[in-house]
Amino acid sequence: MTISSPSASSASPAPLASGKPDRESGCVACPPACDCHFHVFTARESSPGARYQPAYTASFGDWRALSGKAGIGRGIVVQPSFLGADNRLLLQTLQQAPEALRGVAVVADNVNLVEMRRLHDTGVRGIRLNLMGMNDDAEHLRALPSAWWGNLMASGMHLELHADVGRIATLLPWVPSGVTVVLDHFAKPAAANADDPTLRAVQRRAGNGDAVYITLSGVYRLGGSDERSGSMPGNDHARALARLWLDVLGSKRLLWGSDWPCTNHEAHADYDRLRSQLDWLIADDATRAAILADNPAALYWRA
Numbered sequence: 001m002t003i004s005s006p007s008a009s010s011a012s013p014a015p016l017a018s019g020k021p022d023r024e025s026g027c028v029a030c031p032p033a034c035d036c037h038f039h040v041f042t043a044r045e046s047s048p049g050a051r052y053q054p055a056y057t058a059s060f061g062d063w064r065a066l067s068g069k070a071g072i073g074r075g076i077v078v079q080p081s082f083l084g085a086d087n088r089l090l091l092q093t094l095q096q097a098p099e100a101l102r103g104v105a106v107v108a109d110n111v112n113l114v115e116m117r118r119l120h121d122t123g124v125r126g127i128r129l130n131l132m133g134m135n136d137d138a139e140h141l142r143a144l145p146s147a148w149w150g151n152l153m154a155s156g157m158h159l160e161l162h163a164d165v166g167r168i169a170t171l172l173p174w175v176p177s178g179v180t181v182v183l184d185h186f187a188k189p190a191a192a193n194a195d196d197p198t199l200r201a202v203q204r205r206a207g208n209g210d211a212v213y214i215t216l217s218g219v220y221r222l223g224g225s226d227e228r229s230g231s232m233p234g235n236d237h238a239r240a241l242a243r244l245w246l247d248v249l250g251s252k253r254l255l256w257g258s259d260w261p262c263t264n265h266e267a268h269a270d271y272d273r274l275r276s277q278l279d280w281l282i283a284d285d286a287t288r289a290a291i292l293a294d295n296p297a298a299l300y301w302r303a
């Protein structure tokens, strides 16, 4: 007699239609693979005074179609610099797919805890400080009120820090202890070398017990001669950095992001290539599954 019971089917969950990371076996309820850094914006919309205004629209629908084909089932929407602290589109996007999306917002220096909790309730899990191009980047960080940091931690958010190449070693000591930090674009060290000040600064902070995550993303934003060649995946600097970060922090502290649609570097915005670049950066299947699925689930989908 053939029995088909609900309990039998629930004991063997159907594989996810999409978003399943590469795994050998043994994963019963794997979280979907996650793109930890992409942007949405509308053509010709930017905050007053922004240095850049996009000429095209990058929609959530576009991202979902591209990422879905590449096997990505979750995403982290990161507020682009040119929208400032106007998070309306970010929040609207999160509400379109609350199970599959989390966000990283930008807030004012005087943001209060009520607003931070409102953002968290809508799916925001990180606050971005974009210090790119600022001559006084460290001063900006130093000047943030202690209430700002207190509200960040009290609302269960982490800090996503984006800065110029070689600046993290100067900036990181100004981030209070207890704050979880995500560093975009490999943290942009000046050199792929274990003695580079960026690697040492991150190692020191992690050694003090503070979680630091590195997003493997934006290879074309790392500077150096490979940027001009436009060869992807062919960037030895990025691969050397990926290995160094794996050595320094271990597999649980790495994330992957497409950086789609690669603002100001749109020639690189081929989603399948961006995704397959990770296979080239990280050859080991189990490590890649941690980077694609387990680590984002632990950082962005806990509580």
Ligand SMILES: [Zn+2]
Pocket (backbone or CB within 6 Å): 037, 038, 039, 078, 259
């Ligand atoms: Zn980006």
